[in-house]
Amino acid sequence: MLKVEGIETFYGSSQALFGVSLQIGDGEVVTLLGRNGMGKSTTVKSIMGITPVSSGRMSFNNIDIHPLPSYAIARLGIGLVPEGRQIFPNLTVRENILVAAANRGGRKEPYTVEEVLEIFPRLAERLNHYGDQLSGGEQQMLAVVRALMTNPKLMILDEATEGLAPLVRKEIWHGLSVLKGRGQAILVIDKNLDALMKLADRHYIMEKGQVVWSGETAAIAANEKLKARYLGV
């Protein structure tokens, strides 16, 4: 589905990515792990065409996405839940959900408001509240729901549970596991290793702008050295 091959990305003259490669297959849940500043967000921004990639190849369902503009990449069916919630503060929850609706993934039965609220029920109680009346956790959940309403073939979450209360975080993880059960492909960046280990199939560990390890969940769980060296656990 997503194929990234040897991408290099710079901020001005400073190189952030040094030949990053990764793949995500249909229905897979994959993580990008690593300490702060190792290039995870830059990888996501590069995939989404937000930060320009200087060399390498990227394709999504065999369509070259480098160097397409971000909106065109999103339209192909990649839904990003960015760091920092980007919801409309002066629209209600329902309006926020509805304005995001688009069947980019070409699903036979695109998501409805009712369906997404079944997966993230907390928002059902807040439908008529304005975006800026929501708690941080609810806003983040709304950002996830908005991405889902675009019916993405691949959903990307960059630190979507950062700074949230444990209960809301748990609800987001639960929602993501429901989506996984329905075959949703997801790329997730998060600091909550325990939750990721339960959810994800495969992982890529980044250090200093490179992928230094990749493998399945069981291989990380069993490898204390790996966790200590790259993940600070």
Ligand SMILES: Nc1ncnc2c1ncn2[C@@H]1O[C@H](COP(=O)(O)OP(=O)(O)OP(=O)(O)O)[C@@H](O)[C@H]1O
């Ligand atoms: N807008 C920017 N301008 C210049 N340098 C940047 C910019 N964004 C990130 N960098 C640098 O690129 C490198 C990779 O950062 P990136 O944000 O991708 O890391 P990360 O692994 O996502 O970490 P974090 O979890 O802290 O966001 C870091 O050295 C960072 O300082």
